[in-house]
Amino acid sequence: MRKHKQGIVAYSETGLSNGVVEGLNNKIRLVIRRAYGFRNIAALKAMVFLCCGGLM
Numbered sequence: 782m783r784k785h786k787q788g789i790v791a792y793s794e795t796g797l798s799n800g801v802v803e804g805l806n807n808k809i810r811l812v813i814r815r816a817y818g819f820r821n822i823a824a825l826k827a828m829v830f831l832c833c834g835g836l837m
Contacts, residue, residue: 808833 782789792798812832816825 805833 809829812829813825816828819825819828
């Protein structure tokens, strides 16, 4: 508890966490795994935007 006190206090004051960012990172990793074999980065970017575009 002492080690994480600063983070706990910050969360209780602001109500913010990094859960949304971690979820988005996970979703992007899944898209990258599905996109294995794409020939260029533009196709991968398009797939990420297609899958994650409506999240925010």
